[in-house]
Amino acid sequence: MASVSTSTVPGQHPASRHTVTDFESSTSLSSLSLVDANQAKPTHDRYIYILRDIICLVTTFTIFYNFVTPEYFPSTPVRALLWCLYTTLQGLFGTGLLVIAHECGHQAFSEFRLVNDATGWVLHSALLVPYSSWQISHGKHHKATGNMERDMVIVPRTREQHATRIGRIAYELSELTEETPAYTLLRLVMKQLVGWPNYILTNVTGHNYHECQGEGRGKGKKKGLGGGVNYFDPRSPIYEAKLLLDWRLGKDSTFLYHNIILASRKGQCC
Template sequence: MAKKADTKGVAVVEQGVYPVPNIPMKELLGCIPTRLFQRSALHGSLYIFWDLFVIGCIWKTANYLDTFIDPAVIALPHPYAYTFARLALWAVYTFWTGLFATGIWVIAHECGHQAFSESKAVNNTVGFILHSALGVPYHSWRITHAKHHASTGHMTQDQVFVPHTRSDLGLPARNPEKEDLLGSRVAESVKQELWEAIGDSPIGAVIGSAKYLLGGWPSYILVNASGQKRYPKGTSHFNPTSPMFAAHQYNSVVVSTIGILIWLGGIFAAIYTYGFSTVFRVYLVPYLWVNHWLVLITFLQHTDPLLPHYRASEFTFQRGALATLNRSLLGDCGKLMGWIGAHATNGISETHVLHHVCSKIPHYNAWEATDILNKKLESHGIPYEGRPGGWAEVYRVFRECKFVEDEGDVVFFKNAYGIAQMRAQLPEEAASDSGIEVEK
C-alpha cells in the first residue's frame, strides 16, 4: 500500500485489490486427491503419543536439571542466583510444554471436525478426553466452532473475531466529503480525529495485545468476548439454553460442562496431593501457554488488513473459507523455529486455508493438500499466505485492524487513521456451487 498526500490536506493511498472469488466447491475440492481425505485413528493416535512423549521428556529433563541448582552441587555468585536459575529453567519448561500441548489441542479440535477417525464415536470420545484435559468444553465449543466454519468472515453469523464497526466504537459518522467509503482518501483532520479516538501508543498496543493473548480464550468461552455481537451480553458456552445452541444440543452442553468440572476437580486434587507450586509450574502455566497459542494462532488466521469480511448479500461458504490466511508459526524467528512451531502444533497455522475448505482432511494430509490448493488459489490471484505468526505480527495486526465500515457488502479493516490497505474487486459473473454456470 503506497501512501501519498494531495495538495488539499487529504491522505491518499494506492490500495491493493482483493479479487472476490466465485470458485465452485467442486473446483476447490476436485483438485485434491481422494486419498488425502482418508482418516485413520491409528495414524492420528501416533501424533498424540508423540506429543505426550515429547512433553514427558521435557518434564524429565527439567526435573533432572533442577537437581543441579543447589549450593551443594554448584557455586553461584549470589543466593538469589539459584532462584533466578530455577525460574529460568521452569520458564523454558512451560514454554515448550505449552507449545507441544497445543499440538494435542489441535488433534482434539480435529476430533470435533470428525477428522481423526472414520468413527463418530471414536472422534467424540477422544476429543472429549483430550479437550476436557485442556479445560475446553468439548461439545459446546465443537458446536459453535462448526458455525464459525459455516460462516467464516460473515459479519452477522461468524462466531468469533468479528470486526468492530465504526458505530460499535462510537466513532463520528463518515463524512463523504472528507473520507471515502473504501478508506483510500482521508482528510488529515479526520485522521487526527480518529487517532485521538482509537489510536494506540506502542506501549498501549503491547498491553492490549498481551491482555488479548492471555485472557481472550477464557473470556470467549465464559462470556462470548470478541464473539458474535448479536448474541445477548454474557452468552456462555456453559449455558445449555444459550442462543448459541439448539434445543437438541442441551445434553451435549451439559456433558461438556461435566467434563470441565471433572477437570477442575482433578486440578484441586493434584494441588492437595502435590502442592500448589508444583501444579502451578508443571501444569497451570503450560495451560496458560496453550490458551495463549490458541488465541495467537486463530487471531492471526482470521485478522489481517488483507482479508475481507462479508455481509449477507455477498457471502458464500467458499468466500468465507478463503478469507483466511496460512502463517508460519514462529517463522519470524528463523526457519528452524518455524519448523518447530509447525511440528509442535501439527501445522494448524500453516494449513489453515485448506482446513476451512475441507475440515475433515486430517492434519498429516493437510500439508500436501495445502500445496495443491495454494496453486489453485494463486491462479485466481487470491492471497493465502500471511506474514509469519508471532508476537510482533500480533502487535502489527492489532494496530492495523481497528474497525470496518457500517456500510458496504465487502469490507476491509481500517486502521486508526481510517485508512484501508485493500479494496474488493467483485466478479462480473456468478457461478453456482455445483460448478455449473448460472445464466443471468
C-alpha cells in the same frame, strides 16, 4: 532445475505414496475430489502424534518438576527463567494436542465419529476446553465465517467501533505500532492470559444479535460478563435444546479434569 513432478508426500511408506505425476496423468484440477486428496495423505501414523505429544508433555514435566529446585538451581532468577522456558515448551506440545482435538471436532481425525468424539472429548477436557461446547460454536462459526451478523464466534469490530471502544488516541497509536515486535508481544501475552478466559466466559468476540435465536433462548441476552452468553450456561443462546446432552458431557468432563488438578495440587487422591 529439477522437476517437482516426481515429488512425494514426506513421511509416507513407498507403497502408499502418490506422486504428483500420478495425479497429473489421472486427473485434472477441476476433477480432483476430496477423496483423491485424502488418499494422498499419510494414514499410518496419525495416532502416533497423540502419543508423541503426551510423551513430550510428561517428560518435560518430570524433568522440570524434579530438577528445577533450589537444590539444583539456588538462584531464584535462574529458576524463574527455567520455568518460563518450561511454560513455552509445554505450550508448544499442548498446542499439538489442541490441534488434534480441533480436527476431532471437525470429524477430520478419523473416519469414525466415535473415535473422533472420544479422542476430542479426552484431549479437550485435559486442556480444560469443553469439547461439545466448542464443537457446537465452532461449527456455527465455519458456517457463517465472514458474516458479521451470523458468525457465532469471531466478529471483527469496524474501525469506528474499535476507535470508540479504546479511545481515538489509543486507536491511532495502535495503528502506528501494530507491526512492531513489542506491540505484537503485548497482544500475544494479553490474548493468552486474558483473551481465552474472556472468550469462553463472555463470548467477547461474538455477535450481539441473540434475539434472533430460533428457540428464543437469546432474549435479553448479550455478550459480556453476566450477559448470559458463555460456554458453561445451558441457557446460553449458543446451543439449541437438542444439543444440551452434548453440552453437559463436555462441561462435566472439563470440571472433572479441573478437580483432578486441584486434588493433585493438594497431594490428595481423587
